[in-house]
Amino acid sequence: MKTKAKVLVVDDEQVIRESLGTILEEEGYQVSLASDGKEAIDILSQEIFHIIFCDIRMPKADGFAVLKKAVKLNPETFFIVITAFGDMNSAIQALRYGAFDYITKPLLFDDILIKIEHLLRYKNLITENQILKKEIEEKYSFDQIIGQGPEMREIYSLMRKVSATHNTLLITGERGTGKKIVAKAIHYNSPRKSYQFIGIQCGSVSEEVLDQKLFGFHNEDEYYKGVFVDAHKGTIFLDDIDLLPSRLQEKIFQVIEHGSFVPFRSQKSEKVDVRVIAATNKDLVGEINAGTFNEKLFDKINSCEIKMPPLRARRNDIPFLIKYFIRKYNNDLGTNILFVEEGALRAFMNYDWPGNIRELANVMERALMTTNNTTFLTEEDVPADIANKAALLDTNMENIKEAMRIYETHHIKEVLAKHNQDKKHAAHALGLSLSSLYRKLEELSIH
DSSP: OOOOOEEEEEOSOHHHHHHHHHHHHHTTOEEEEESSHHHHHHHHTTOOOSEEEEESSOSSSOHHHHHHHHHHHOTTSEEEEEEEGGGHHHHHHHHHTTOOEEEEESOOHHHHHHHHHHHHHHHHHHHHHHHHHHHHHHHTSGGGSOOOSHHHHHHHHHHHHHHTSOOOEEEEOSTTSOHHHHHHHHHHTSTTTTSOEEEEETTSSOHHHHHHHHHOEEOSSOEEOOHHHHTTTSEEEEETGGGSOHHHHHHHHHHHHHSEEOOBTOOSOEEOOOEEEEEESSOHHHHHHTTOSOHHHHHHHTTSEEEOOOGGGOGGGHHHHHHHHHHHHHHHHTOOOOEEOHHHHHHHHHSOOTTHHHHHHHHHHHHHHHOOOSSEEOGGGSOHHHHHHHHHHOOOHHHHHHHHHHHHHHHHHHHHHHTTTOHHHHHHHHTOOHHHHHHHHHHTTOO
């Protein structure tokens, strides 16, 4: 049985209306019938349909009136015009007004059933693409680069500015600080977001393989254009650009400078329009002084630098990151952990996180996979090495309290916004009584 798509058949000819309705019902569709335009408009005021088959010439109200009402109420409805072969001008006019397609009398039911299947498959594809687009936009919105401290707010401000441009960028910071996610966020908030984002790890393969991967190659048997052509009008992210061999540094410079390059073992030049975002955890000025990095390339990519702070320099963001990874891995693992208890949070806050956000993500995933708790992670879920090192650092308790205050403020504002500032519903979602929520609002100066 097919998906229960809802179909409205509108035709003043009883034989056509009822026979088409019967065929569709036998195929498992939910069918409604209307004998004229006025009846159809009345039905549309009460129900939403996936597909409408509608005659043009009808008493009381014609097919154009029905089309106008259908488009106004639900533009996503597939409106199919039923027309006589000699009245094609009306069908074409209906297409201009928003109809999706037309069928001609006499009706061929097998063709109509195939058409419906194609329409529903097309609708599912459109819906999946919309969902994917929304997921991408949400995932790479600046608000999802977790952090509420002043360091990250400055970075968000800079990201917004550079996203509107086509400039090359340099993102610097220790390993695991989120350089690639920042590059993706900039791409998906830029005019290039409809084109490809391709990430390349510069030190992962040999010079010859990397050359062919970046710039392609031509020979008698094979032809590959390379990622610079694949990413035309999009963005290429060059991670660990300091590991790029000198010869390839020069080729990258030429691409940025002239918008073209010569593929591996080829004489023909390729023109490309690509934004280059580079990243490194090294001091490139020091690399230039040591003679290992191209100064011209550095000048090109360093037109704007985004410096990612290490996690230990923004401990107030740790509760946000913990909550973010708990949500993420709850979805992946089917767990229902809400947050961490105070003892576990203190250990995570005290730890120095040499692996930065990447290390925290791995720790949270492992904790959710191995915990015996069902609601909160406890000190038992904190890895022993982290607990021991955190005990040695013992960050000031005031810092932890301030971090929790920032987290609570942000979380309560987020829940209030989600419930349209309805405090009763927000209190329920937060697991608080209404009076407790009011006390929290006053305590945290939330207006």
